[in-house]
Amino acid sequence: MENLFNLFIRNVFTENMVFAYFLGMCSFLAVSKTVKTSVGLGIAVVFVITVTVPVNWLLENYLLKAGALSWLGPAFEGVDLSFLSFLLFIAVIAAIVQLIEMVIEKTAPALYNALGIFLPLIAVNCAVLGAALFMQEREYGTIAEATVYGFGAGFGWALAIVVLAAIREKLKYSNVPVPLRGLGLAFILTGLLAIAFMGFSGIKI
Amino acid sequence: MKNLKLLINPLNNENPITVQVLGICSALAVTVQMKPAIVMALSVTVVTAFSNLIISMGRNTIPPRIRIIVQLVVVAFLVIVVDQLLKAYVYDVSKKLSVFVGLIITNCILMGRLEAFAMNNKPWESFLDGIGNGAGYGLILIALSTFRELLGSGSLMGYQLIPESVYQLGYKDNGMMILPPMALITVGLIIWIQRSYNTKLIEK
Numbered sequence: 212m213e214n215l216f217n218l219f220i221r222n223v224f225t226e227n228m229v230f231a232y233f234l235g236m237c238s239f240l241a242v243s244k245t246v247k248t249s250v251g252l253g254i255a256v257v258f259v260i261t262v263t264v265p266v267n268w269l270l271e272n273y274l275l276k277a278g279a280l281s282w283l284g285p286a287f288e289g290v291d292l293s294f295l296s297f298l299l300f301i302a303v304i305a306a307i308v309q310l311i312e313m314v315i316e317k318t319a320p321a322l323y324n325a326l327g328i329f330l331p332l333i334a335v336n337c338a339v340l341g342a343a344l345f346m347q348e349r350e351y352g353t354i355a356e357a358t359v360y361g362f363g364a365g366f367g368w369a370l371a372i373v374v375l376a377a378i379r380e381k382l383k384y385s386n387v388p389v390p391l392r393g394l395g396l397a398f399i400l401t402g403l404l405a406i407a408f409m410g411f412s413g414i415k416i
Numbered sequence: 417m418k419n420l421k422l423l424i425n426p427l428n429n430e431n432p433i434t435v436q437v438l439g440i441c442s443a444l445a446v447t448v449q450m451k452p453a454i455v456m457a458l459s460v461t462v463v464t465a466f467s468n469l470i471i472s473m474g475r476n477t478i479p480p481r482i483r484i485i486v487q488l489v490v491v492a493f494l495v496i497v498v499d500q501l502l503k504a505y506v507y508d509v510s511k512k513l514s515v516f517v518g519l520i521i522t523n524c525i526l527m528g529r530l531e532a533f534a535m536n537n538k539p540w541e542s543f544l545d546g547i548g549n550g551a552g553y554g555l556i557l558i559a560l561s562t563f564r565e566l567l568g569s570g571s572l573m574g575y576q577l578i579p580e581s582v583y584q585l586g587y588k589d590n591g592m593m594i595l596p597p598m599a600l601i602t603v604g605l606i607i608w609i610q611r612s613y614n615t616k617l618i619e620k
Contacts, residue, residue: 236440390611393619398604405597
């Protein structure tokens, strides 16, 4: 079992969901206008990924992968249901996001309005499904590893969006050419941040 | 005519990538070469149009609490069909696209249009909206991939355009163009150019 702390740090920096794997870009670019909404979306995404990865880990290990069903009886040892993983993972994610949408609508209506269409879009945020698929590919041995991985991936995404929002807020007072302001600049900034994060790629922990 | 607007608007005023900020992830990943980009654009257009059609036909019967799950199932089904067709007719390109055909399921354009349009509009309009948005997405994909393939490999659609003699003179392919960060910067430049001409799009 790997060192859990190393696992967390690695997924926040070296293998950052946004800057290394470029997952979850749409909501990342569209919601990063202010730090306040970015923190809100970031927390929602951290919550979704931290909950869905361990749940999907349980599904993967007790239902989906080759030999997973052997707890039912020796007759099921050869069963390999991994072709269903795509469908099952996304169903779990969709259900949990629908739950969170209902909770946010009741408890923080201002945040609900600010996030708009991007809240249901967390369900198809490639970062969430990507985290589940990476968990499956890397075959984490224990649920603790899977949970720490999920928390690290979500935290990395949240960190990325808050960093971009902070830079964009500061740049509002700069003399940027008018057609480039806003979205165009966000794309260029993300590209530059990605190049910067490439610097982490040699670190092995 | 109102229906014509559904087809034309997403090409410029409501472009899914440069205005609505949807479908970015795949735009970065498949635009390293032109051929996979074109196949991807056609696949997304087909899936968006038909999923818009199907969900719009069922929009009054789907219970709001499970609508995301229903939408995802419809989209997943269509993507599986498209994936099989690609494997049968253009196998070499399907290999290059590999996971990204599956990831059309999570392509924000689909969910975005389903939630924003198909759930509230009639079937024929939704179908046209799907085609329009697919076309807008395809336009940006073709622009991006032309740029990246030409500068990153010196070729277009697989045909080597920059002759050997230029390489002998010391010209080197821009390796950064093959990496995603440059795709991001190129999209930023495309947005800059688009908004210079179409000043309505500039944010206040």
